[in-house]
Amino acid sequence: MTTSDPSPRRLPALRALQAFAAVVRYGGMRRAAERLHLSHAALSQHVQHLEEAFGLRLLDRSGGRARPTPLGREYGEALIEGFERIEAATARLRARGDESRRWLLGAPTSLSVSLLLPRLEDFAARAGAEVQLFCPANADDLAQGRVHALLMHRDPAALGLRGELLFEQALQPVAAPALAARLDLAHWWRERAPGARLLHVTSEGWREDWPHWFGEDAAHWPLPSLGLSSPMPALSAALAGQGIALLYPRLIAEPLAHGALLPLPCPQPPPLRRVYLAWLPEAHGSARLERLRDWVTALLRDDEAPPSP
Numbered sequence: 001m002t003t004s005d006p007s008p009r010r011l012p013a014l015r016a017l018q019a020f021a022a023v024v025r026y027g028g029m030r031r032a033a034e035r036l037h038l039s040h041a042a043l044s045q046h047v048q049h050l051e052e053a054f055g056l057r058l059l060d061r062s063g064g065r066a067r068p069t070p071l072g073r074e075y076g077e078a079l080i081e082g083f084e085r086i087e088a089a090t091a092r093l094r095a096r097g098d099e100s101r102r103w104l105l106g107a108p109t110s111l112s113v114s115l116l117l118p119r120l121e122d123f124a125a126r127a128g129a130e131v132q133l134f135c136p137a138n139a140d141d142l143a144q145g146r147v148h149a150l151l152m153h154r155d156p157a158a159l160g161l162r163g164e165l166l167f168e169q170a171l172q173p174v175a176a177p178a179l180a181a182r183l184d185l186a187h188w189w190r191e192r193a194p195g196a197r198l199l200h201v202t203s204e205g206w207r208e209d210w211p212h213w214f215g216e217d218a219a220h221w222p223l224p225s226l227g228l229s230s231p232m233p234a235l236s237a238a239l240a241g242q243g244i245a246l247l248y249p250r251l252i253a254e255p256l257a258h259g260a261l262l263p264l265p266c267p268q269p270p271p272l273r274r275v276y277l278a279w280l281p282e283a284h285g286s287a288r289l290e291r292l293r294d295w296v297t298a299l300l301r302d303d304e305a306p307p308s309p
Helices: 014-026 029-036 040-054 070-096 109-127 139-143 209-214 231-239 249-257 287-302
Strands: 102-106 130-134 149-152 162-170 172-175 198-201 225-228 244-247 272-279
Touching: 014 029, 014 040, 014 070, 029 040, 070 139, 102 287, 109 130, 109 231, 109 249, 109 287, 139 149, 139 272, 149 287, 162 249, 162 287, 172 249, 198 209, 198 231, 225 231, 231 244, 231 249, 244 249, 272 287
Parallel strands: 102 130, 102 149, 198 225, 198 244
Antiparallel strands: 149 272, 162 272, 172 244
């Protein structure tokens, strides 16, 4: 007598399941292909194989856009729930792996370059553990277990994460000496000196900084503006004399200390920038987290920023 695995119990290929779940999760083929780093043709082939395996249409392709059929949406939502459970279980397992000597720390690029990279070897020597930086990183990377801990500007509690406030600083307008020499320093925002413009960071958590003073409509700002994707290009542009950046002193401590950037007076009370260390609830109390937290806290405590004017 012979036995065989009944075909109804066999699962389709995992890659096809992931592809279809992404189509439902992100509301279409284009965004799903971008998130999975697949071509549109490759993603479409995965979905087609899934449809052939079931003998059912999972996507309605009429009207020039692929949308889940009712059966497809029901199946896709079940897949999404299943993958989220797998991701959460994986994150918990990684968080509990204290025997590992490697810790993945996520951070914005600005913090990674200015604060963390120069001190990684020091942490490894003190803690007997390796830290690898993952940047840029966000709350999704932490929730899905791609990092063990995360430096972030948003309050972790608002996202269902554990965390603590590491520091907060008032933002400081700064300019290169050559540009500052052309400004009326007491009222630099009132006159359009040659080359004076606001270096406006448009990434999440930063885009509201100049509007804090000058309003939401950039057309009504006192100086022209240049949009930049993150604080690091804004810092580079400020150092090159291409405009006035609005950054927190810890991020620019070295160029301020060496006179490569000069602080300018604030037209009103400045906005605050907060930095938190966040972690998954399952990692709370782990030995690796305690070592990392102690290191980052000490690092920030020892990193004295020059006083604002």
